[in-house]
Amino acid sequence: MKKYRAVVIDGKKLIRRGIAVMTLAVVAALGVLDIKIAAPKINVMPDSIGQSAVAESVPVIGAVSGTAEKLKSSAIAVVKKVVSFVLTFDPFDLHTAVAEELPLIKAVGYGYLARTANQSIAAYNPQNVDTGGGTAEPATPGTGQYPITEVDSGQGKALGKEKSKILIRNETDFGINIDEMLSSPLKFDMKGEEPKVLIVHTHTTECYSPEGASVYSADKSDRSLNADENMTAVGKAVKRVFEKKGIKVIHDATVHDNPSFNGSYENSRKTVEKYKAKYPGIAVVLDLHRDAFIYDDGSKAKFVTEIDGKKTAQLMLVVGTNGGGLDHPNWRENMKLALKLQNHISKKYPSLMRGVNLRKERFNGHVALGSMIIEVGSSGNTLSEAVRGAELAAAEISDFLNTLK
Template sequence: MRRHRKSTRRRHGIGLPAAVTLCIAASLLLFSRMGGESTAQQALTHLAGNGDFILRAVSLELGLSPDQAAVFVPRTAASALSEDADSPLAESTYIPQTEDNDNPVLDAADKAATITINNETSYAVDVAACLASDAAIHVNGDGPQVLIVHTHGSESYTPDAAFPYTPTENERTTDTRYNVVRVGDELQSILQDNGIETVHIRDIFDSPAYSGSYDRSLAAIEQALDEYPSIQIVIDLHRDSILTDDGQAYKTSCTIDGQEMAQLMFVVGTDDGGLTHPNWQDNLNYVTGLQYQLNRAYPGLMRPVNLRTQRFNQHVRAGSMLIEVGSSGNTMPEALAAIRLFGQTLADDLNNV
């Protein structure tokens, strides 16, 4: 959480560090106009991630001394750049919301205005076109319709009185009573209570080795699809991990009908990273429609859709999705409350209610 400090205007001009900052920026601009645009852009990109440089620039702009300005530079976890990470970090990139708009009420008349997509790819995305596409999926005949899997099944939550356990490092456990597999059990129960036959793979693919988790889960998904060709939707259910600079777990939460619960987020893969994924736009179209329904029914429940360059095994079906259920700062009851709302919405959609 960002803390805002009361600022006061400086009265003695700009200091030497701020002046140096201004000179650097001006030099790069001049160099770019003289034909060194590519090199200048690389330098600017590097500076954009330099917190001290940004701090000086903001100080100059606002007329503050450097110790009066506070700048937050979001950092991307290393594993967010690869599906085959060696250490258990987050799939998602955390983009903080402003304190004035933490849980917006999404009630705009225009459907597209209710959807936010954090696009990390090189593709242009038209939200209105996604919503206008015929991406509906409905129960079709006999047999299982939904497959639930957990590529990182050991991801768990903050222990509480209802779910006490001793996590390993990074809030993880292979005990399926306390990790995201338990959340998958709840989702399966909700769907089946609504007549949606669901297969749940409860295997742990990220322990004892984290690297190669997606390869192992893909093999299990492909085996399930061969056994149950009626499956239309594949859900890879995760728990996000967001840490503050001092290592404290960030809690993504909202309040629906007086009950505090975890927030959810769709992560949509593409072929932008070079892996074959011809149906990524179909996945995005379908997820965008679900996001709209969830936003209308439960304002604040959903974080923005995260569109990524990685594939995340979502090439296996045109109804594939990755869902982050809360973060490591949430408790299991908060995660279960959120997945119940999602499960009911998905069931209603599949049943064309």
């Protein structure tokens, strides 16, 4: 099946760059030319308090009441503000200027590997639709081959001797009482004859590295429409484990991110709502994804551990909240389940799970009391590693859910 890669040309951005060049030329001229301006002798605003207040709001007025140097500095400041407004970023800040042009720096700057999902686009969405916060792939270097680097990102390694604890990567302003959530009962059960678990893939076409690969080509896509190599294959494996363990489950293989990546969360939400209307008893919705990290040097991270002598992809539970402004009143129920699952899985496989990721974005978590994303490995992992990690986790998840019957 043909793989694809999206290329977007932003005409507005090109126009902005043209305006920027001309405006920067003006700024440079102001800085180089020694413009001699006679300081006015009039007192524009006798009241020093009022003068100070207005000067802060309108810098030019503050400069007129002062020296020629202040006037020139203020004019430059105003021009800079205009440029920043037009470009929607500050070109005079080297980091943000370069980051705007080089998405790789934007994705992995500020001292840590930032998943592009962290770059929220909810604020730019006039319909206030749950886009998932911009979970596009990290930018690759462009061309050439780069190494795939094995990384142990498990919470067991991070916690060291305190393996009995749970690691949370909290990207919200909410506080989490882990002990309280672990001891608190869930607001749903697994009783009944109809399906209780739904597996979906918002980013269905996410796929993995070839078996045995130690390098990757930057011009190759990390997406595939082939159901035998993308997230559908992982979902099938999880479904088999659930059914073997007696869990009534539905696996939906709808492709939600093709032909357009934009709107994939809206598409998957509609899919979930369709099943919820048919089977109101669905309590757990698992959205299976695979993660992606690219280092500053272009190398791709492969989140892997060794279990029973076999390389196994590590997993991460991701829970959305209403921190981004979208309606999600029961997100703590989602988090409660995630913590209980993390605790249960980690007791048997301490190195399998990465820390639980709590996010401002909603990620369609409002659709069920037991809704969450599961990141199965990363683009550096192979499909076999991903399937193995997913199967081990699914067995433990099934055992936990069976206690709710």
